[in-house]
Amino acid sequence: MVNRFFRCVLTACLLVVGTGLSVPAVAAPTIDVSSARLGQHEDKTRFVLELSAAPQYDVFLLADPYRIVIDLPELNWLADENASRKKGLVENYRFGLFKKDTSRVVLDVGRPVKILRTVVLPPSSGKPYRFFIDIQETDDASFRQELAARRKQQQNTQVAILAPEPTPTSRKHTIVIDAGHGGIDPGAIGKSGVYEKKITLGVAKRMYDILSKNKKYNVILTRDDDTFLSLRERVSVGRHAAADLFVSIHADSIGRPNFRGAAVYTLSENASDDEAAELAKAENKSDLIAGVDMSVQDDTVQGILIDLAQRETMNFSVKFAEMIIPEIAKSGMQTRGRSHRFAGFRVLKAPDVPSVLVELGYLSNSEDEKILKSSSGQHRLAQAIANAIDRYFETVDP
Ligand SMILES: [Zn+2]
CATH class of the missing domain: 2.60.40.3500 (Immunoglobulin-like)
Structure with missing residues (x-):
């Protein structure tokens, strides 16, 4: 499995080059x-x-x-x-x-x-x-x-992340699916006690299974088990794989139990609305929750600077984001009014990889939670995003 191999390389490297910790490398x-x-x-x-x-x-x-x-x-x-x-x-x-x-x-x-x-x-x-x-x-x-x-x-705290170089002859589209949260960071906690990290992994793995059947796609999961990854590591997976698309999967909770429905977000310096700003703030806390030393993170994920090179990437991100909501609506999950929103999500900051963050629904809403927890609900949502990915590549690379 490509993603297994990839993860092994990533993990081995983290351990060896890694943190100079006294934990054993074997x-x-x-x-x-x-x-x-x-x-x-x-x-x-x-x-x-x-x-x-x-x-x-x-x-x-x-x-x-x-x-x-x-x-x-x-x-x-x-x-x-x-x-x-x-x-x-x-x-x-x-x-x-x-x-x-x-x-x-x-x-x-x-x-x-x-x-x-x-x-x-x-x-x-x-x-x-x-x-x-x-x-x-x-x-x-x-x-x-x-x-x-x-x-x-702790000598050498800088983490170097290596990944297999993409083969230049490959005409495949590389898609990175990022299951939000994991390990020490459970993400949001649902009304019934279910963890967001479990739902995101369930949907991400289903997307992997669906998309891997298409020979035109090279599909990579940032994680395929209950492991924590820092936001920077997630961004790095997309960049090192020279991904054509990065999709981060979430299902958050918002403290307003009547709020429900899916929404899609792209990166922006300014948030589209207060709710988007609030969500980005919550998502960006992942590293803090897991005790990642932010002071040794490199500059690519500190502060948001959208330069000209990034602008083209942004256009693709927005194009893709706009294709997801109609597909999710067909899946039976409600969707939020506006087709897509934007805010300063750190996980979307690869300047050269079109990236979106999908909030599948709200775990703070009992109807949404029911869909998100069920195997059929997860499958329908995975299929909906996979359909949007098909449509996207048909448009940008017919
Ligand atoms: Zn989340």
């Missing part, structure tokens, strides 16, 4: 987490994980907002997911697969903190291995100093 057996808890002591807050084996780990800090990131080998989370995640200096935490062989825990701390110690204790008195981290309040300047020192330790 696959280690998964470690079970039997318990995760927070404790507040007089002078510190402690976060503890009970584990089936001693982990290698890497801990670093991120600012704006203040976070502690703990990277560990792949974890099998058996701990009570409903346990309290707020105590002392910790306001919340989340966990999930960050990339192959690396699970990540992100602690949100509401104020600057100092890491007093990180320890792995061997089993004793009936307790398994324990990893713990003790933190204490500090001031902003000390926090940033510590952050810089830890970053320095």
Whole structure:
């Protein structure tokens, strides 16, 4: 499978060239987490994980907002997911697969903190291995100093992403399908508790199956399992594959339960409306949720600059966006009034790849959620976007 191969190259490269983390580059057996808890002591807050084996780990800090990131080998989370995640200096935490062989825990701390110690204790008195981290309040300047020192330790944090070169003789159209969110970033959470990351993957895989049957297409999935990818990595997949089209799939939640229907977005400096601006803001938070160090991201995804070269790409993006809504309308999913909207979505920022973001519907609306969760609904939506892709290529390359 092309996308499998591609992902392997991507992942291997991330691990080797990658982050200089102390996590092993070779696959280690998964470690079970039997318990995760927070404790507040007089002078510190402690976060503890009970584990089936001693982990290698890497801990670093991120600012704006203040976070502690703990990277560990792949974890099998058996701990009570409903346990309290707020105590002392910790306001919340989340966990999930960050990339192959690396699970990540992100602690949100509401104020600057100092890491007093990180320890792995061997089993004793009936307790398994324990990893713990003790933190204490500090001031902003000390926090940033510590952050810089830890970053320095991690040599070579720039991630180089390699992908197979496209064959110049190929007349195939390369389509990148990007299932939004994944791993540590669940995306929106539906009324019934379903995660957006699961729905986007379901629809993306169905699109892959439908489109791969067409010999004129070379289809790539940015992810085909429950893994996190940063927005920059998603953009890079499209660029390195010299994609003709990049389609990012989402199904968000908007805090207004009567809002429903699909909408299609393209990139723009200025948002078409407040709702589009709000959505872009939510989507752009993905890296923040997953604890990606934004300060080492390169400039191609910082700030939005639409130069002349990008303008042609934009025209193609808009052309494609306008073809999707009528197809989705035929699939039985409602659509929002205007055919397409625009805002500053970071995942759409490849200057040379026509890119659109499809909001399939709203998980905050129970009718939409029902369609999005069902296998037949996912299939109909996948088919609708695939039809739009066929129409698009018939128009631009008859
Ligand atoms: Zn989303």
